[in-house]
Amino acid sequence: MTTKLLALSPLTDANITTLEKYHVTVVTPENITPDDYSDIVISYGWRSKIINKILETPNNQLKWIQSFSAGVDFMPLDDLKKHQIILTNTSGQKAVPIAQSVMSYIFHFARGLHVYQSQNHWEPFEQQFTLQELPVVIFGTGRIGQQIAAYLHIFGSTVYGVNTTGHPVGSFENVFAIDNLQEIPKDIAIVINALPGTTDTENFFNKEHLDLFKNLFLFVNIGRGSTVNEQDLLNKLNDGSIQHAALDVTKQEPIPKDSKLWHQDNLILTQHSTWAGESESLFHVFMKNLPDFLTDKPLTYNVVDYERGY
Numbered sequence: 001m002t003t004k005l006l007a008l009s010p011l012t013d014a015n016i017t018t019l020e021k022y023h024v025t026v027v028t029p030e031n032i033t034p035d036d037y038s039d040i041v042i043s044y045g046w047r048s049k050i051i052n053k054i055l056e057t058p059n060n061q062l063k064w065i066q067s068f069s070a071g072v073d074f075m076p077l078d079d080l081k082k083h084q085i086i087l088t089n090t091s092g093q094k095a096v097p098i099a100q101s102v103m104s105y106i107f108h109f110a111r112g113l114h115v116y117q118s119q120n121h122w123e124p125f126e127q128q129f130t131l132q133e134l135p136v137v138i139f140g141t142g143r144i145g146q147q148i149a150a151y152l153h154i155f156g157s158t159v160y161g162v163n164t165t166g167h168p169v170g171s172f173e174n175v176f177a178i179d180n181l182q183e184i185p186k187d188i189a190i191v192i193n194a195l196p197g198t199t200d201t202e203n204f205f206n207k208e209h210l211d212l213f214k215n216l217f218l219f220v221n222i223g224r225g226s227t228v229n230e231q232d233l234l235n236k237l238n239d240g241s242i243q244h245a246a247l248d249v250t251k252q253e254p255i256p257k258d259s260k261l262w263h264q265d266n267l268i269l270t271q272h273s274t275w276a277g278e279s280e281s282l283f284h285v286f287m288k289n290l291p292d293f294l295t296d297k298p299l300t301y302n303v304v305d306y307e308r309g310y
């Protein structure tokens, strides 16, 4: 008895040999035929419209989607729940490259590189800060939030966290519940968003919530663009109540050519690219669940909760 897998992300020859040992056969978007739609059991990798075609095929066999992404806001979660299709994500897999990008944003502004980058005359810039001077709060104390906190601690930062209930996590100085933000210390200088895109987090960083932070040095978003009201953020970057921002994710991706974001001086835009760099392979993540899947055991690694949306 073989199991058919649709490979939407590349597999090496060694990966395919491993899958053969488990009696898993591979179909790719290049060689898929309409007959395959009703036989695919596992989808592996990048998002694709092929998944929708499979879901629309009567009596399809799709039982498990292994997403390439950690964020699964683009997945048809209601449909997957209705058809009881398991969804696993890659949370944790790209935490190291993302956290290193966040550190580079922070150093860029804290050490004054943004000034020197555009300067063509000799004028030392002394408004530089060490990380001990810039207390941080990270929204989302998950795998990415924890990796950023670990790096920040090396440089002596004070790091607070925010999550759903305020439950303590790892080495955060203190963790606050998202509905109890008044408790966050008033001297926060850096806000980092590592929240997933869900109905609960949509437009969370609007005027009301950004107003909680007075004279913010830096706002960073590497979670999802849906969490930020971009006009409210731009207003604050322009009135000086937020000095700098770094956005890896935005409401519209690619960012439209006529977007005001392109012209904001105190803002760095990276293009949903902070995850790039060496990280655990997708195949390795996938293999943590495959033996259980093939022996009808419950999957335990990175299983998405449809209700929560992450």
Ligand SMILES: NC(=O)c1ccc[n+]([C@@H]2O[C@H](COP(=O)([O-])OP(=O)(O)OC[C@H]3O[C@@H](n4cnc5c(N)ncnc54)[C@H](O)[C@@H]3O)[C@@H](O)[C@H]2O)c1
Pocket: 070, 071, 072, 090, 091, 092, 094, 098, 139, 140, 141, 142, 143, 144, 145, 162, 163, 164, 165, 178, 194, 195, 196, 197, 198, 200, 201, 222, 223, 224, 248, 249, 272, 273, 274, 275, 310
């Ligand atoms: N920029 C990128 O390329 C990139 C790459 C990977 C992930 N991401 C995004 O980062 C997100 C987080 O990734 P992760 O691996 O750290 O996820 P994770 O599941 O490990 O952690 C999610 C965290 O968010 C918190 N959270 C969720 N909903 C919340 C709410 N409503 N209020 C307060 N806290 C809430 C959870 O308590 C948890 O601490 C992903 O969902 C994805 O959207 C972006």
Ligand SMILES: O=C(O)[C@H](O)[C@H](O)COP(=O)(O)O
Pocket: 068, 069, 070, 071, 072, 090, 094, 272, 275
């Ligand atoms: O959620 C993630 O893991 C990243 O956002 C993702 O890997 C980058 O690609 P996306 O699927 O979000 O375009």
